[in-house]
Amino acid sequence: MLPYLNRELSWLEFNQRVLNEALRPDLPLLERLKFLAITASNLDEFFQVRVGGLMLIRRSGRQRKDLSGMTPNQQIQAIRKRVLTFLDDQYALLSGTLLPELEKQGLLLLPIDSLDSVQSEQVSAHFHSHVGPLLTPLAIDPDGPPPQIPALQITLACRLVDDETGEVRHALVPIPENMNRRVPVESDAESQAFVLIEEVVARHAGSLFPGETLAATAVYRVTRNGDIAVQEEDAIDLAGEMEDVLAARKIADTVRLELGTPMPRDLSKVIQDLCHATAAETYRCPGPLGLSGFMDLAFAPGFDHLRDPDWPAQPSPDIPPTEPVFEAISRGDILLHHPYESFEPVVRFLAEAATDPDVLAIKQVLYRTAKNSRIIDALIRAAENGKQVTVLVELKARFDEARNLVRAEELQRAGAQIVYGVKGLKTHAKICMVVRREAGRLRRYVHLGTGNYNESTSRLYTDISLLTCRPEYGADASLFFNAVTGRSKLLRFQRLVPAPTAMKPRLLSLIASEAERARQGEPARIIAKINSLQDPEIIAALYDASAAGVSIQLNVRGICCLKPGNSKRQKNIQVVSIIDRFLEHARILYFHNGDDPEVFIASADWMGRNLDRRVELMVPVEDNRARRRLIKTLETYFRDNTQASRILPDGSSEKIKPAQGEKPFRAQEHFYREARRSAKAREHERAMRFDPHLPPE
Template identity: 80%
Template sequence: MKLPYVNRELSWLEFNQRVLAEAQRPDLPLLERVKFLAITASNLDEFFQVRVGGLILMRRGGRNRPDPSGLTPIRQIQAIRRRVQRMIADQYSLLSKELLPALEAEGIHLLKVNDLDPTQKDQVAAFFHSSVEPLLTPLAIDAEDEPPHFPALQLTVACKLVDEENDSTRYALVPIPDSLNRRVPVDRAGGGSGFVLIEDLVAAHIGSLFPGEKPTATACFRVTRNGDIAVQEEDAIDLAGEMEDVLAARKIADTVRLELPVPLSRDLGTVIRDACRAGTEEVYRCDGPIGLSSLMELAFADGYDHLRDTDWPPQQSPDISPAESVFEAIARRDVLLHHPYESFEPVLRLIDEASKDPDVVSIKQVLYRTAKNSRVIDSLIRAAENGKSVTVLVELKARFDEARNLDRAEELQRAGVQIVYGVKGLKTHAKICMIVRRESGHLRRYVHLGTGNYNESTARLYTDISLLTCRPEYGADASLFFNAVTGRSKLLRFQRLVPAPTAMKPRLLSLIADEAERARQGEPARIIAKVNSLQDPEIIAALYDASAAGVEVKLNIRGICCLKTGTSKRAKNIEVVSVIDRYLEHARIFYFHQGGDPLIFTSSADWMGRNLDRRVELMVPIEDSRARKRLLKILETFFRDNTQASRILPDGTSERIQPGKGEKAFRAQEDFYRRARRTAKAREHERAMRFDPHLPPDPS
C-alpha cells in the first residue's frame, strides 16, 4: 500500500508561507514584519541553491524516479515554480501595498534618484563618485565570446550603451559588491529619514563608467546558481583543498533562478538571460526591488527600537550562579538550559573556564557552525596555548559555512589544536563538548550536549536545549563518541547516548512500535515530539501504524512535514502544529509514555533521512527528574499556543489556530520567557537573602 506522503519541497514552501504570514500581520511591530519578509527571501535563496539545484541535476542526469509522494524531479520543478510564483506575488504585494506606505508614515522613505531635488542629487552623486564608483568593475558582453563570470546572489546592473559617434550599440554588466550597503542615506528637509537603493544609484550614474557612450536602458537583476555541489570524498587526498574547489565551482555553477524586474525591455532581458544561460523556466519576475533578503539591513537599523518587539534579554539559569564555577554547578547536579530564554553564557563560561583551569587536562569538541567572532574559538585557542590537549572536529561540509570553517580550522591548527575534518561520507552534526578535569587524584569528565550550534549569536535567536552533566555513563559515552569520529572506531557499546547513523533510527522505530503495542493491549500510549522537519518514510510509516493502533501522537514540526494529517484511520490520532514566532524553533525533544515510566530525549537530529542515515548525530536520554518534567512541560506548552501556532492540514497547507470563544490568548514563547524571568528573579531574591561565609581551606 502506498504511503500517504506530502512532497518535501512543497511542504517546505508551505513553511515559508507561514513565515510570510507573520510579515502580513498588521498587529506586529513594523520592522518585525520587514524582518520576516527578509527571512522568507533569504530562505528562498537557499531553497533554490540546494533543493532546486539538486532537482535540476537529477533531471539533467535522466533520473526520473518519483519521490514517495509520486512526483518525478520534472514534476517537482514544475510544481515548485507554480507555488513560488504565487509566493513572490504575495511578497511584493505586501511590500508595495503595506510595508512601504507604513514605513513612509513612520518617516522612513524609499526614494528614487530621479525624484530627488537638486541638492539631494548632488549629495548622492558625490557619494557615488567617492565611495561606490572605485569599487565597481564593469564586464563587457561580446556576442562572439563566452559570457563573463559574475557573482551569484549579488545585484548586477545591466545596461544598453550607444556610441552615437560610431552609431553602435553594445551591452555591459556592472556587479555591485556585497561590501556596499543596500541603503544609501539621503538628507530630507521635511524630517524623517530617506534612502535610495544602491542599484538605483549605480544605474543613475552608470554612464560615468563608460566615457563616450550613452546608457539608454538599465535593469537590475540577480542570479542564483546551483549550490548542490558536493566534495568527492572518496577521491579526496586533501579535504580542505577539495572543499576550496567546491566553493570555487559554486561561483560559476549553472543558473537555477534568474530574478528580473518588471518592467524590462525585451532586448535587455534577452541579453541578461543569455549571459546567465537561463531558460524561461528559470526566470522569475519581481515587481519591486530585487533581493528582498537585504531588507534585514533595514530591520536592524539603529534608531528605530519603537518599531520592534520589546527586548527579551536572556535570563540567568537558577542552577548556576554567576559567582560560582560552572564545574561546581554541574558537579552538584545536571543542568538543563532552555535557550534563549536562559542565557547561553554558562556554556561559553564552561569552555572559557576549562581553557584557564590548571586542573583541566583536555577538551574535545565538535564545531558545525560558529559565530563570526567566536568566543568558543578564542577559548579553544587559549586552552591549546595553555598546554591543554585540545581536539576539535570542524565539519568542513556544513553547507554555506565551508569557507568560514576552513578559516577557523586553520586558525585553531596554528594554535596547536588537533584538527579533524569531519568523517568520510557523513556530516558530523552532533553538538557535543567533553572536558576532562583532574579532581582529587581522579579524572572526571564534564559534558555539554546540545540541540544547537556553538554559536553565541544564533543562541540569542534560536530556541535550543543544553544539557550539562558529569554523570560517568555520559562521560564514558562521550569518550567513545570522540574515539569513533577521530580514530575510526565503531559507534558501539554506548551506555546512554544513542548515535546516528548506527542506532538512532532503530531505537526510534522500536520506541514508536512499543507505544503501538501498548495501545493494542488497551494501555495508555502517547508520543510527543518536537522537530524541525519530518521526512523519513520509515518514521512516518511507524507513526501511521501507531496512530492506527490508538496511540495519541502530537507533533510540533516547524518546517517540513511529509506526514499527511487527516481523519483517515492511519492519521486520525495524529495532531501536527507548527509554531512560528520571534525565535526560530530549533530544539528537538522526544517523549514516549512507556506505560507511565516515560522516556524523554533531546537530540541534534531531525526525523529526516539525511539526519538519521547520513549524518553523525546524537540522541540524549534525560535522566534528571526535574529536567524530565521541564521538558515535558515545554512540549505540552506548544499545544496550548493559540496565537503563533498553525495546524498542518492534510494537503500540506496550514491554518492559524485562533482562541476559541471565551478562551484567553496564549503564546508559548512569551510563556517561556515569563517563566524564565520569574524563576531568575526568585533565585536572585533568594541569593540576596542568604549570607555565604568565607571558609578557610580544607587542611587535607
C-alpha cells in the same frame, strides 16, 4: 501506498507561514519587514539547494517518482507555480503596505527619480567618492567567454551606444556584496530617507564608459546551484577540495534568474543568454531584487518603537554567576532552555576550561559558529595553554564552509588537533567534553545540545543544552570522539544514541513499543518537537502507531511529509507548527513508556539525511527535574493558540485561534516570563542568604 506530502511543497508552505507573520497588521512594522526578509533569504537557499538538486536529477534523465508520486520535472513545475504566487504576495505586501506605512513613520525608500536637486547632488557626490571606485565594469564579448557573475549578486546590465560610430554593445556592472544597500539622502529632522544602491549605480553608470552613451539599464540577480558535493573518495586534501567546491558554486548552473522591472527586451535576452536561463527559470520581480537585503533596515537605529520589546536572556538559576561552572555541574545535571536562558554558561564552560590548570583535554564538534566566535577563541587559548584540544570541524556545513576553513586553520596554528569531519557523512552532533583532574582522578564534563555552538544564533533560536558529569555520559562521549577521530565504530554506548548506526532503530523501537501498549489497552502517547519530518520509515511507524490507538502530537516547524487526515492511521496524529519571534530549533522527544516516560533531546530531525547520512546524537534525559521540565515544555507548545498553525491534509496550514471563552496563550512569551520569574526568585534567594567568611582551618 501510504499518504505522503511532497517535501519541497511542504517546505514552501512553511515559508508561507513565515510570510503570514509579515502579513499580520498587529505586529510592529519592522518586525513585519524582518519576517519578509527572512522569507526571501529562505527562498534563496531553497533554490540553491533543493531546486538545484532537482535540476541535476532531471538533467541526469532519472524520472523516479518520490513518495508523493511526483517526478522531478513535476516537482520543479509545481514549485514554480507556487513560488510565482508567493512572489506576488511578497511584493504586494512590500509595495502596498510596508513601505507606505514605514514612510508614515519616517523611514522613506525614495525612487531615485523623485529626488530634488540637493538630494541628487548628494547622491552623485556619494557615488563618485564611495561607489564608483569600487565598481568593475565587465564587457560582454559575443565571441568570447561570458563574464562570470557570482550567485545572488545584484548586477546592472547596460546597453551602450558609441558616440562616434553609433555601434551598440552591452556590458555588466556587478554591485559588490559588501556595499551598503541603502544610500542615505537628506530629509527632514524627523525622518530617514534613502535610495537603493542599484538605482544610484544605474543613474551614474554612464561615467564608467567614456565616449559612449548609456541608453538603457536593467538589474538582475542569478541564483546558482549550491548542491555541489565534495568528491570525498578522491579527496587527498579535504580542505583543498572544499575550496574547489566553493569556487565552483560561484559559477555553477543557473537555477533561478530574477529580473527587475521594467526590463528592455534586448537586455532581457542578453541576460538570459549569459545565464543560460530559460523562461522556466526566469522570475520577473515587480520591485527591488534581493528582498533579504532589507533585513538591515529592520534593525535601523532610532526606530525601536517599530520593533518588539526586547526579551533579554536570563541567567540560569542553577549556575551562580560567581561560581565556576564545573562546581555547578558537579552538583547535578543542568538543563538550559535557550534563548530564554542565556547561552553564556556554555561559553563560560569552555572559557573556564581554557585557563583551568586542572583541565587536561577538551574535545568538541563544531558545525556552525559565530562570526567572531568566543568559543573558538577559548579553544585557541586552551591549545596555547598546553591543553590537549581536539576539534572536529565539519567542512561540509553548507554555506558555512569558508568560515569553518578559516577558523580551523587558526585552531591548527594554535596547536589544536583538527579533524575535518567523517568520510561520507556530515557530523551534525552537538557535543563538547572537558576532561578535568580532580582528587587524583579524571572526571569528564559534557555539554550536549540541540543547537550549534554559535553565540549569535543562540539569541535567536530556541534550543536545549544539557550539562552533565554523569560517568556513563562521559564514557559515551569518549567513545564518540574516538569513533569520529579514530574511525572506530559507533558501538557500545551506554546512554547516548548515535546516528547513523543506532538512532533510527531506537526510534522505530520506541514508536513500536507505544503501539504495542495501545494494542494491549494501555495508555500510549508520543510527543515530538522537531524541525522536519520526512523519513518514510518513521512516518510509516507513526501511521501504524496511530492505527493502534497511540495519541501522537507532533510539533514540526518546517517540512512535514506526514499527511494528517481522518483515516484510522491518521486520526490520532495532531501536527502543529509554531512561527514566532524566535526560530524554533530544539528537538525534544517524549514516549509515555507505561507511565515511566523516556525523554530525549537530539541534534537530529526525523529526516533521512539526519538518520542515515549524518553523525548525530540523541540524548536521554535522566535527571527527574530536567525530564519533568522538558515534558512540561512539550505540553506548553500545544497550548499555544496565537502563534501555532495546524497542518492540513493538503500540506497547507491554518492558524489556531482561541476557542470561545479561551484566553490567548503564546508559548514563547510564557517561556520568557518563566525564565524571568525563575531568575528573579533565585536572585532574591541569594540576596537573603548570608555566607560568613570562616577562618582557615
